[in-house]
Amino acid sequence: MELDKMLCEENATLLGVLYTINTNTKGTAFIVDQSKILLGVVTDGDVRRALLSGKQLDTKVSEVLQNHYVIGSLGDSYETLLSKTNSKIKILPIVDENKRVVDFFEYRTDITTPVSSPYLKGNELKYVTDAVLSTWISSTGKYIDQFEQEFATFSECDYGVAVSNGTVALHLALATLGIGEGDEVIIPDLTFAATINAVLHANATPVIVDVEKDSWCIDPLEIKKAITKNTKAIIPVHIYGQPCEMDSIMELANQHNLFVVEDCAEAHGATYKGRKVGSFGHIGCFSFFANKIITTGEGGMCVTNDAKQNLKLRQLRDHGMSKEKRYWHEEVGFNYRMTNLQAAIGVAQMEKxxxxxxxxxxxxxxxxxxxxxxxxxxxxxxxxxxxxxxxxxxxxxxxxxxxxxxxxxxxxxxxxxxxxxxxxxxxxxxxxxxxxxxxxxxxxxxxxxxxxxxxxxxxxxxxxxxxxxxxxx
Ligand SMILES: Cc1ncc(COP(=O)(O)O)c(C=O)c1O
Missing domain, CATH: 3.90.1150.10 (Aspartate Aminotransferase, domain 1)
Known part of the structure; x- marks a missing residue:
């Protein structure tokens, strides 16, 4: 408990107080009796001043306690607590009606707890080192094949095509399906801009529709209303880990002969009726940005069950070059490849x-x-x-x-x-x-x-x- 680290018993020495302050790293200790009743507040500055005035490290803290210190009361509003802080007092104990310390308030302007942080405590470093030592650091190497296979299996798809990020995964998917000028692509209003940017970069026209109130995902009823003779595809986004209503979406797609590209950037492993997202549409797209469920730093993957799309995804990912004839280009493609270094991290992530x-x-x-x-x-x-x-x-x-x-x-x-x-x-x-x-x-x-x-x-x-x-x- 963070609070326990702030407490120091009344019979502690100044050295003991320094230990407490050193442990809590907050520059302050709350001095309490055995029932945690507050007796005073001592800062590292107070200890320093006491030592300079001739006290010893084995002096009892009770000898240097002062009467003036600031406290918060249980039930104080945030504003009240904030008003008790200033440039010197940034931390104060919160006490109940018996003056027992029950909490503390700290005013901080620095962000110490991030919203997200990658988990890299497995074999990430080992595999990246191995990739470096192998000298295969660009987009050929054993980790790419392994990562593609393992992630495709995890997503219950036959093929995985690793790319440099989730945005280009979407763009590559649209290009592979031949979506371009004059084609309308239905997307949800609530999504990250990458979804719509990919459509615009494919020179197609996005049609933004509303989401369901309950799931926050694209609403199939709104998709239905928005379909025109120019509609070519739907991009359901499994937003914030929530799967879209895939039966209705696939039914509409089948009725109107539309492609479905699933944006699964935020939903690795989510299922609809027991089946993994990414495996419903023609192509599923994932992101492995550092804040995602698994990461490769930057990175993405297209998954599909269609052998032809798999080949086309690979060809377009690699400048549209023929797989049989090197430097012979059959399509105007891109360089959307993932490196073996990124895939090495991906393989380690897949283990966990x-x-x-x-x-x-x-x-x-x-x-x-x-x-x-x-x-x-x-x-x-x-x-x-x-x-x-x-x-x-x-x-x-x-x-x-x-x-x-x-x-x-x-x-x-x-x-x-x-x-x-x-x-x-x-x-x-x-x-x-x-x-x-x-x-x-x-x-x-x-x-x-x-x-x-x-x-x-x-x-x-x-x-x-x-x-x-x-x-x-
Ligand atoms: C819904 C959605 N789609 C696409 C992307 C794009 O992924 P990336 O950042 O890897 O390009 C993201 C990620 O940020 C996302 O949240």
Whole structure:
């Protein structure tokens, strides 16, 4: 417990106080009796001044305690606590009515807890070193084949084509399917800009439709309304780890002869009716950016069950060059290749992918059990047939309080993120908007909380506590 590290018993020596301060790294110790009743607050500066005035390291701390110190009371609002801090007092004990220390308040402007952090504690370094020693550091090498095969198997697809990031995975998929000028591609309003940028870079026309209120994913009813004779494809985005309603989407696609490119950048391992996302459409696209469920630093993958698409993806990824005749180009292609170094990290990540997913799930459960049922807080829904994964823990903060909550967390040293803006809100994409009502609301209320393997229970509890205190206000 972080609080325990702040406490120092009244009969401690100055040396003992220094030990406490050294452990908590906060420059302050709260001096308490055996019942944790507060007797005083001592800073590293107080100890220094005491030593300079002739006290010894074995002097009892009780001899240097001063009467003047600042405390917070249980039930004080954030603003009250904040008003008690200044340039010198950045940390204060919070006491109950018996003056027992029950918590502490710390004013911090630095972000110490990131929203996300990659888990690289397996064989990542070993395999990257191996790749370096092998001298195969560009886009040929054993790790690329291995990563492609393992990730395709994980995604329940026959083929995997590794690329340099998730955005080009989407672009490559559209190019492979022949989507271009004059073609309309239906995408959700609530997504990262990469989804729409890929469509625009393919010279096709995006059609932005609204998302379902419950799942935050593209709404099949809105897709249906937006289909025209020019529609060529749908890009369902499994947003924030939540799978889209794939049966309805595939049914519409089949009825209207449309391609489906799944954007699975945030949903590795999520399932719909027991089947992995990425395996429903013609091509599934993943991102391995450092904040994603598994990472290769930068990186992405297209997965497919179609042997022909697999070959075309590979050819276009590699300048459109013939696989039989070197330097003979049959298509105007790209250089979208992944390096063996990135794939080496990917292979190490695949060794732990299920462990990572389980760990993220239990982080999600811990947040949910602390926050569930709180007024003004709506956690991401678990829907029938859809087994979501936890990418970043995502929730809605109602009553226009989202931005204040973000500010509060930031001030407490916790990085949290708002949801993506609705694409249709941004001037450069506005002309492509078809419908956006739910998306606008969700986007203005959504928050992502710190989520990464290795996050401590204390952080989750503290973040929840700050949220609770603030939302209940
Ligand atoms: C929904 C979505 N699509 C696509 C991407 C693009 O992935 P990358 O950052 O690897 O290009 C991202 C990731 O940031 C994303 O969140």
């Amino acid at each position: 992918v299920n462990e990572i997913l389980d760990e993220r799930m239990s982080i999600g459960s811990m947040y949910s059990s602390g926050l569930n049922g709180m007024n003004g807080f709506e956690m991401q829904k678990k829907l029938q047939d859809r087994e979501k994964v936890v990418w970043l823990y995502s929730a809605l903060i109602k009553d226009n309080k989202r931005d204040e909550v973000l500010k509060e967390l930031k001030e407490q040293g916790y990085d949290a993120r708002p949801f993506f803006y609705s694409l249709s809100e941004m001037e450069i994409y506005q002309d492509y908007a078809f419908s956006n009502k739910n998306s606008l609301e969700i986007s203005s209320e959504g928050i992502n909380l710190p989520t990464y393997v290795g996050i401590s229970d204390d952080v989750i509890q503290n973040v929840s506590k700050h949220l609770e205190r603030f939302i209940d206000k």
